[in-house]
Amino acid sequence: MQTILEKRGGGAPENKLLRGNFLGFALELLRFKKHILPCHLLSGALLISKKNEQKILCFAQNDEKCAFTLAEVLITLGVIGIVAAMTLPSLISNWRYKQLETAFKKAYSVHSAALSLVKAEVGVDNLKAEFAKYDRVSQSYSRANEFISLYNDKLHVIGKCVYNEKIRNYNNTDDAYVDIGTTKIDYMLPDGSCYKAVVNGAEVSITIDINGAGAKPNRLGHDIFVFRVDTNGMLSPVKMSKLYTDEELEDKWSGQPAMSAQVGDPCSIKSKQKGNGMGCAWYALNDINPDDNSKRYWENLPK
Numbered sequence: 001m002q003t004i005l006e007k008r009g010g011g012a013p014e015n016k017l018l019r020g021n022f023l024g025f026a027l028e029l030l031r032f033k034k035h036i037l038p039c040h041l042l043s044g045a046l047l048i049s050k051k052n053e054q055k056i057l058c059f060a061q062n063d064e065k066c067a068f069t070l071a072e073v074l075i076t077l078g079v080i081g082i083v084a085a086m087t088l089p090s091l092i093s094n095w096r097y098k099q100l101e102t103a104f105k106k107a108y109s110v111h112s113a114a115l116s117l118v119k120a121e122v123g124v125d126n127l128k129a130e131f132a133k134y135d136r137v138s139q140s141y142s143r144a145n146e147f148i149s150l151y152n153d154k155l156h157v158i159g160k161c162v163y164n165e166k167i168r169n170y171n172n173t174d175d176a177y178v179d180i181g182t183t184k185i186d187y188m189l190p191d192g193s194c195y196k197a198v199v200n201g202a203e204v205s206i207t208i209d210i211n212g213a214g215a216k217p218n219r220l221g222h223d224i225f226v227f228r229v230d231t232n233g234m235l236s237p238v239k240m241s242k243l244y245t246d247e248e249l250e251d252k253w254s255g256q257p258a259m260s261a262q263v264g265d266p267c268s269i270k271s272k273q274k275g276n277g278m279g280c281a282w283y284a285l286n287d288i289n290p291d292d293n294s295k296r297y298w299e300n301l302p303k
Contacts, residue, residue: 100223101298103210104284107193111206111227112235114154119233121150127233132204144199151197157187161194161213170221170267170277171302177261177274179207179226188212204229220277221267222301227281237281240267240290249273269302 068076115127124130131147134140163185167176178185178196185196185207194209206227209218217223230236242264253260257274265279267290280290280297289295 097298097301100210101284101287103193103223104225106191107208107210107225108227108235108237108285110155110189110191110193111195111208114151115229115233115235117154118147118150125233126231128202128204128229128231132199132202132229134202141199147199147204148197152187155187155189155195158190159188161185161188161209163213163218165218167224168217168219169274170219170280171269171271172219173272173276174274176220176224176277177258178220178224179205179278180262185209185213185224206235220275221280221284222277224277225281225284226265226278237285238265238279239282240265240279243268243271244273246272 119125119127122130127147131143132141133143135142167178167185168174169176179198180200180203185194187195189195192212192215194213196207198205198207206229207224208227209224211223215223220226226238227235228238243266244264249260249263253263261273262275262278263273266273266276267278267280267283268276269291283290283297287297289297289300292300
């Protein structure tokens with residue numbers, strides 16, 4: 001629809017008051033000599049007064065197109081590039097951590113369901129008392145393999161997990177001590193995640209690699225978490241009980257590398273223990289940062 005804009009008023013020729021209708025709307029615009037009306041307002045418009053030396057870019061008669069100059073385009077692209085460079089790393093990082101959080105919740109659900117099926121088959125709730133009972137005659141946990149076989153069956157294990165690089169601890173200060181009596185996460189599930197069940201120390205411990213051996217970062221507290229089966233047969237996330245200093249570790253557990261690595265179930269950026277990250281599952285499940293409860297867990301993982 002062509003719109004006629006009429007000039008009204010006197011005064012200096014460089015100041016124009018334009019009035020008219022555009023797409024059914026009444027317009028009254030003041031045009032200054034040094035400013036051009038926006039093209040989207042003038043598109044399809046016929047200017048009545050041509051006394052002003054400055055030309056308007058859009059006319060109905062010659063159907064000229066509105067356009068940006070090359071300088072304007074380059075400046076705009078430059079600004080977009082700067083903004084992208086500043087924001088993309090943060091967006092990508094948050095996206096990766098969100099992936100880990102989602103995989104963690106899925107793994108927790110899958111393993112909780114498997115434990116419920118084992119309880120139903122065995123007919124007891126206290127799986128810990130049933131299978132983590134030490135046999136003094138054989139000097140072993142004689143029913144450990146029975147539990148692992150039942151658990152594997154409920155999880156539909158499809159193979160073995162192979163790690164080409166060593167797993168690292170929570171704050172990446174050392175190679176990880178993963179769980180009680182083991183540094184391997186053996187079994188692969190249909191979704192590609194890995195897990196290892198260990199019956200030792202009167203506990204049934206379950207270590208889960210939520211995104212599999214081939215997916216990074218392969219670090220405790222990032223994509224590898226430790227759970228234990230409680231007296232109700234539930235999957236209980238391990239929580240740090242105490243943060244030990246280097247001096248305390250040296251004084252109490254010198255010469256005992258396994259104990260020194262895991263005591264207190266560490267989960268802190270301050271810890272240098274090889275097992276740092278073993279106590280992170282509770283914090284991950286509740287999305288609470290272990291070093292600052294006012295912050296969220298997944299958004300503040302150590303680099």
